Amino acid sequence: MAVYKKTYRPYQGDLTPRWRRLLVIPRYAFEDLHRSRFLNIFYLASFIYPLIAALIIYAVHNASVLKLFNAEGAERLISINVVFFQSLLGWQSMLALFLASFIGPGQISPDLANNALSLYLARPFSRVEYVASKMAVLLVLLSLMTWIPGLLLFALQSYLEGGSWMFDHGRIAAGLFFGSWAWILLLALLALALSAWVKWKPVAGGLMFGVFFVGAAFGAVINNIQDTNWGHLLNVGFLVGSLWQHLFEGSQPTTNGAVFFRVPSGEQLPLPACAAMLALLALACLYMLARKIRGVDVVR
Amino acid sequence: MDAVIELDALEVRFGARVILDRLTASLTGRSIGLLGPNGAGKSTLLNTVLGFHRPFGGTLRVLGRDVRTAAREIRSLIGYMPENDSFIASMSGVRFVRLMAELAGLPRAQALERAHEAFFYVGLGEVRYRALGTYSLGMKQAAKLAQAIAHGPKLLLLDEPTNGLDPPARARMIQLIQDIRARGDLQLVVSSHLLRDVEECCDQALILKEGRLAAFCNLEEERKANRRFLELETRGGSNGDFLAALEQIGCQTAAGAQGRIKLILPEELEVRRLYEIAGRENVQIRRLSHKRDSLEDIFLKAMEAPGGRL
Incomplete structure (x- = not known):
């Protein structure tokens, strides 16, 4: 056992570079999250869909595998196309919402509840760096669930189908990457903002769902009463779906968008309006964070 | 001796309310006491030193650096022990202090080593693996001191370090502060409304009243004269x-x-x-x-002086 002198001595050693300090909070957070059995199981389960998708892509390109299951010709029924990848993104993004609702509220609220912010910010560590560090925890986990498996599957399909398929369908890769980032950034911001304002974690988690589902229901009511489509502006799923649709297919979509993020044909809203609404939501979250993340609360 | 903290017409406002009103002083002591009744502006001054509040007017220099332009650099030189309970209740003491030391820039191994050392130094060696939420009030105060010194700061800010402590715990805390002061490796600013704490731990005392400088005394010289x-x-x-x-x-x-x-x-x-x-x-x-003209006499005179200034 180490023996420690009961004395104070100044520190003379080297200091870590500024960027490495950004990784300290995520590292501690991952250690904490790793202790939760439920979270570990949920996280592993979230890779089932991408795994099945990988098997499908592999099977479609291997006649011998299909023959093994007496399913010759099945490759004609399964198309690895924009719908396939949109479905993957839709499922994974919904799981990402569950994960963000589970771990997001625990990011900032304990620091606020325990007055620990003054200690974080009394160090050479800014408010922006604090939020970025907390956000990194969510962004890493959500990236591993969304665009990383999506792009890996896209690479697998490109490898098996040939280079020309990859160039013809480059838009899918861009859609997976940018569409996922739009979603996970929004989720992370919302989770942190709610975590900063709602100290009780189950309530903050519930509010995450509330923003998506209650907003959608309220929007639908407005649409019905006013006989309009503009109520969809309150439906975050619709807004994100519209963005994805544009990223995956451009201005002439052939599908209704991703599962859970449907954009029914004939009900589309102008893309700038959807993008502006999403930006507004993100700005509101940033404002909420800016109000709460302070070294000391000022009573005016 | 170079000034630890230089205040030049420092003014801090919260909205229209003036909290610190044109403070001017040059604090050079190894251990400086901030005295004043509740609401005098002691914690606001410490928070301004840390960069939590931006000066409305005047200047504040800490260890020769201006808080407006070098707040980050100043914070890298400071260890801060806040007045209120500040920690993460579910974390073990040593893990929390290690986290704080790493955020201050210490590499992982050194942060861990110094977290252990700091805990032994403040007398919590045996409970360092226990969750902070289970600590008694005295232990929490000591843990706050441990996180403030673990990264080896040049200036230690202690905000009401003996708050809520029973007499033995208070004596231990005062002993620790005196020990740190005696080593001379770092300078101390002790904010307290307890005259005895400041008298026992400090060389200089800045007395604040309603955000104004009410008195400034060199306790060392007072002691010699007395x-x-x-x-x-x-x-x-x-x-x-x-x-x-x-x-x-x-x-x-x-x-x-x-x-x-x-x-x-x-x-x-x-x-x-x-x-x-x-x-x-x-x-x-x-x-x-x-028969001493004690700090209490000086304090009471400052509080009674018209305009809050001796």
Whole structure:
């Protein structure tokens, strides 16, 4: 056992570079999250869909595998196309919402509840760096669930189908990457903002769902009463779906968008309006964070 | 000696409310006390030093750096022990201090080593693996001190370090602060509304009242001066002869009622000489005390002074 002198001595050693300090909070957070059995199981389960998708892509390109299951010709029924990848993104993004609702509220609220912010910010560590560090925890986990498996599957399909398929369908890769980032950034911001304002974690988690589902229901009511489509502006799923649709297919979509993020044909809203609404939501979250993340609360 | 904290017409406002009103002082002591009643602006001054509040007017320099332009650099030199409970209740003590040391820039291994050392130093070595939420109030205060010193700061800010402590715990905390001060490796700023804490731990005291500078005193010089200031209670003999004899050997004296004498001893004279003279003059010295113009006197005068300024 180490023996420690009961004395104070100044520190003379080297200091870590500024960027490495950004990784300290995520590292501690991952250690904490790793202790939760439920979270570990949920996280592993979230890779089932991408795994099945990988098997499908592999099977479609291997006649011998299909023959093994007496399913010759099945490759004609399964198309690895924009719908396939949109479905993957839709499922994974919904799981990402569950994960963000589970771990997001625990990011900032304990620091606020325990007055620990003054200690974080009394160090050479800014408010922006604090939020970025907390956000990194969510962004890493959500990236591993969304665009990383999506792009890996896209690479697998490109490898098996040939280079020309990859160039013809480059838009899918861009859609997976940018569409996922739009979603996970929004989720992370919302989770942190709610975590900063709602100290009780189950309530903050519930509010995450509330923003998506209650907003959608309220929007639908407005649409019905006013006989309009503009109520969809309150439906975050619709807004994100519209963005994805544009990223995956451009201005002439052939599908209704991703599962859970449907954009029914004939009900589309102008893309700038959807993008502006999403930006507004993100700005509101940033404002909420800016109000709460302070070294000391000022009573005016 | 270079100033630890230089205030030049520093003004801090919360909205329209003036919290710190044109403070000007140059604090050079190894251990500086911030005194004042609740709401005087002590914590606001500390928070401004940390960069949590932006000065509305004037300047504030900490260890030669301006808080407006070098807040981050200043924070890298500071260890801060806040007034309120500040920690993550579910974390073990040593893990929390390690986290804070890593955020201050220490590499992982060194942060862990120094977190252990800091815990032993503040007397919590045996409970360092326990969750902070289970600590007693005294242990929490000590843990806050541990996180403030673990990264080896140049300036330690202690906001009400003995708040809520029972007498033994308070004595331990004061002992730790005195020990840190005696080492001379770092400078201290102790904010407290307890005069005794400041008197026991500090060389200089800045007294604030309603955001204004009410008094600034060099406690070290006061202590030196007070050591020569005596009050005697005498019986028997002739006080007049005794006083004359004292003045002959260079004492300044003032006779009070009922045999009381106040006197200032010359530098070279020892107290023993007073007893010799008293014996010669048939005077009994029943009581001898160093009548000090204590920090309490200075504080009370500052509080009563018109405009809050001595």
